[in-house]
Amino acid sequence: MSRWAVILAGGSGTRFWPLSTPARPKQFLPLATMRPLLADAVARLEGLVPAERTIIVTGQALLEETRRVVASLGAPRVLAEPRAASTAPALAWGTAVALAEDPEATVLSLHADWWVGDPATFRATAERALRVAGERDVLVTVGIVPTRPDVGYGYIERGAELEPGVWAVARFTEKPDATRAAALVDRGALWNSGLFAWTAHRFFEETTTHAPELAPQVPRLLAGDVEGFYAAVTPVAVDISHFERSTRVAVLPGAFPWDDVGTWAALSRVRDADDHGNVGVGPVTMHECGETVVWSDGDPVIVDGVVGLVVVHANGRVLVTTRDRAARLKDLLDRLPLPIRDLDDSAHA
Amino acid sequence: MSRWAVILAGGSGTRFWPLSTPARPKQFLPLATMRPLLADAVARLEGLVPAERTIIVTGQALLEETRRVVASLGAPRVLAEPRAASTAPALAWGTAVALAEDPEATVLSLHADWWVGDPATFRATAERALRVAGERDVLVTVGIVPTRPDVGYGYIERGAELEPGVWAVARFTEKPDATRAAALVDRGALWNSGLFAWTAHRFFEETTTHAPELAPQVPRLLAGDVEGFYAAVTPVAVDISHFERSTRVAVLPGAFPWDDVGTWAALSRVRDADDHGNVGVGPVTMHECGETVVWSDGDPVIVDGVVGLVVVHANGRVLVTTRDRAARLKDLLDRLPLPIRDLDDSAHA
DSSP: OOOEEEEEEEOOTTTTTTTTTTTTTGSSSSSSSSOHHOOOOHHHHTTTTOGEEEEEEEEEHHHHHHHHTTTTTTOEEEEEEESOHHHHHHHHHHHHEEEEEEEEEEEEEEETOESSSSSSHHHHHHHHHHHHHHHHHHHEEEOOOSSSSOOTTTEEEEEEEEEEEEEEEEEEEEEEOOOHHHHHHHHOOOOEEEEEEEEEEHHHHHHHHHHHGGGGGHHHHHHHHHHHHHHHHHOOOHHIIITOSSSSSEEEEEEOEEEOOOSGGGGGHSSSOEEEEEEEHHHEEEEEBBBBOOOOOOOOOOEEBSSSEEEEEEETTEEEHHHHHHTHHHHHHHHSOOOSSSSOGGGGG | OOEEEEEEOOOOOOTTTTTTHHHHHHHSSSSSSSSSSSHHHHHHHTTTTTGGGEEEEEEEEHHHHHHHHHHHTTOOOOOOEHHHHHHOHHHHHHHHHHHOOOOEEEEEETTTTTTTSHHHHHHHHHHHHHHHHHTTTTTTEEEESSSSTTTTEEEEEEEEEETTTTTEEEEEEOOOHHHHHHHHTTOOOOEEEEEEEEHHHHHHHHHHHOOTEEEEEEEHHHHTTTHHHHHOOOOHIIIIIIIIOOEEEEEEEOOOOOOOOOOGGGHHHSSSSOTSEEEEOOOOEEESBSSSSEESSSEEEESSBBSSEEEEEEEEEEEEEEEEHHHHHHHHHSSSSSHHHSOGGGGGO
16 A cells, blocks of 8 residues: 655746746745745655655646756656646546556645645644545545635535544535635634545545546546546546545644745745744845835845835846735736736746 | 026935936936936026036036037036035036126026926026026025925025015025924925026125135136135035025025925826826836836836835836835935945946
8 A cells, every 4th residue: 555646736827926937837936945846845745755656747838847846856757737627637647647556555635836834744644644545445635724814725614523633524615705714713614725635546436426527538547548538538626526526535634834825925924034024035125114025036126114015026027016915916917918927938047 | 798507417316226326316317208307407498598608517427428418408518526515616616617708697506407397487487586686686596486395395484575576585494394394385485496596796706705615715716727626625505605694695486396306206296197196117017006106227017006105126126115215215225235235337338
């Protein structure tokens, strides 16, 4: 019963514009440490899953850069999807690779762009998730113990306790408004992180039963016809196709600091902030500021006497916005003329 | 009785950092229009003083650039001071040049870095100042009719009315605090602009009587020994050496929009602002902003959802500060490491 990890690394987000570009999305950015989030994600598995059983699923366009980033980390396997099709097909492919090598494989599902504040507790929790998945023959989701009523996350409400520290899921709630988020946190709901565990066998059983978007194509996938699988599959998130529909689901609380680094404002959580809550990365000077995030990969940036701002100089663009509005950066980008919004990677390689 | 103009263009300010540099101070920047403030200043005299009797006083380091900027504007004379010595020596030199060509010369004193909103009224006022200076044989100061209780200006309180529209000066008040500025505006005090007029003869009479900083060296100056004059003179502002000490002073109100463009925030007065008080110059996009000034001579700058900010990308630096703090930019620069503060003109020529 070998342990495997599937790291989803297909993001193409705009949330870190202008630092992120189509060829260098979030997982390649050194947002939390000096190395890319993806490298952090692979290194975090050390002692839990060996590199040769770590599978990274990314897009064709990102294949080379993905290989480059993880080359020095034991060279995990990198799979490049023929097309983006949300998370369930990617996890099915990764799980199929594990199954082909070990019919008893258990699989951990992770994302390439997380920050984790306490890797030891993270590993202990993931290990238990893998064990519970095997012992109870269920799909396991690790729900993060919330530190604030964040409206950027989905929530998991727990039902019956199945064994000490393991619960059935009563309800998944998509991103709530502020009032509802506060109520959920008060009731002990957990953040839906995307940290999952299953046996390969159970994953495909549940796929057959509950995921018509994938089920008819699974035989192709298991026969090695990845192109055929992706050509015919319907994109769907594993949260919907499996976790919301299956009855064989358990939730395990994860009591480690965790962040999906979803906006520029997250940097004040995942990096050491000064006494006034400021984080500066690069040639940055802040004077009498508060709760402000400043990043420069270019010219020196001097920020004076402001509160709650995000200031970025990257890839030949300067962005000034507020912490709150940084979460809705896509809305802003949609209004920008293409020559300003679109970043030319070749010019800044 | 020929009319002359002396334009003081020696500024080396830091108030428009990082756009201004030691080799390209404020008067060379296109802050109000598409051309440098200095070019605006010369062009503004058209019909009032001909270019051949317009004298620009600047520093040695700025001589070439000053000549270049005004070359297409009738090529006024450019004098380069051996050293910076405040305004009285510079105006003495300019006035001496006029006196050497015409013993009856009247001289208008101006600064190179003003914005004037109504050049026709400006010229009519300046013309009257020159006439009053000759007719009454006094030093004339034009006091600007204030539009707000600005704490960045000195104020002139009027005494007896000498003739319709011309007053004796009761008192000069240096930059007041906000309460006092409001009281001064309520009482009808005027802004001390630095727009002056005198006959060359009266200027040197008053110098002899009231300005010991200059008086002993004036014979050298009038004999053409400019180096000797500057070597021995004590730096002093003409406001102090002449206007505050002399009894032969009159004030004339100037009812034209005027600004000394003293801070980044001034751009919202001297440039057309949008309905929300925003001014953007260069490749700038503002979205849901208010009372914000954005300038870029470089990369596209996108500013989103902020109020009352100044954002500048120029000469390889990004500055983000507030409108209020922009007036105290020097305090900020004094705290910056030299490699960040000092701008390399050669790299951005």
